[in-house]
Amino acid sequence: MRKGYFERVHALTPTRFWVNNPTLSQARLALEAGAINCTTNPTYTAKMLASEEMRPALLDDIRRFKMECSDISQIAACTQREAVKRLMEVFYPLHKACPWRMGFVSLQGDPEKEDDPKNIIDEAIRDGELGANYIAKIPTTQAGLEAIAYLAAKNVPIIATEIMSVSQCLAACETYKKAGGSAAFFVTCIAGIFDDCLKNQLAAGKIDVEPDVLFQAGCILMRRQYRLMRQSGLPGILLGGGARGLHHFTEFVGGACDITINWKGTADKLIEQDAPVVCRMDTPTPEWVLDELMTKVPTFARAYARDGLKPCEYADFPPVRLFRGQFEDGWTLLKKEIENA
Secondary structure, eight states, X not given: OOOOHHHHHHHHSSOEEEEESOOHHHXXXXXHHTOOEEEOOTTHHHHHHTOTTTHHHHHHHHHHHHHHOXXXXXXXXXHHHXXXXXXXXXXXXXXXXXXXXXXXEEEOOOXXXXXXXXHHHHHHHHHXXXXXXXXXXXXXXXXXXXXXXXXXXXXXXXXXXXXXXXXXXHHHHHHHXXXXXOXXXXXXXXXXXXXXXXXXXXXXXXXXXXXXXXXXXXXXXXXXXXXXXXXXXXXXXXXXXXXXXXXXXXXXXXXXXXXXXXXXXXXXXXXXXXXXXXXXXXXXXXXXXXXXXXXXXXXXXXXXXXTSOOGGGGGGSHHHHHHHXXXXXXXXXXXXXXXXX
């Protein structure tokens, strides 16, 4: 019998598939298809409240927490932990079999408090009590780097997230290395959201570049992160995220990296299409394409340069701001659901 798409990717390449923000049934389907880990973000609980499958249990959680606490933000955090804990139970058998590499489920804290390193640390320590396969998802901002340093020294598994530039990637790796971390460590490139930001700038008339050239930007950025991490011998596994098209998986196949994608609309489509497995991570970028992006797209030029951003600029870099805004919107929706429950 012919193997499924992700089975063939795993058999023929070092690239690995994670599932992002799934329902419990989607998580089980992803595991069957070969997913090795699972990511969530601060929009997760709001999205699950819109799911017929997940909504009843979450409303029960919310009502129970409202009887115990009046602080809406605290209830939101507790509800998110319950939702993620259920995913952790689904993935735990995989983690038990391979605790250093598989079965992790990520949790990222309150996006409205991302500028406070102490709060990030406190949330991560508390969330770690959920189970052995918890992995902290920490924003790669100035505040987040402080948290990464502290948590790495405590050997907490970490995903450095919200990375939209080479300088953020290198800063996260160097911070982790300096702290002497030895637990699982993943470094993201949010290629799809990065592309969304550039599309928004194109639509607003802020840049003048062919859409066909712009289409390649996020993939070019991730390939550069991948090369630099390998050349520098820095710790961490590169984790692609924020996929907005099938190419945000297929263009990275062949790399010794992991990619997290939604089940519905991405993973299921890749399985359905069942295309040949082709290694593309080392595909070179034509010089004229890179020149076009570097000269006409200032956001890309800053993201691509090793020293294009200072840590104090990470949080307000337009692609990071766009991503974080989505988290804040999701958190706001969750709090409204809590108020109305």
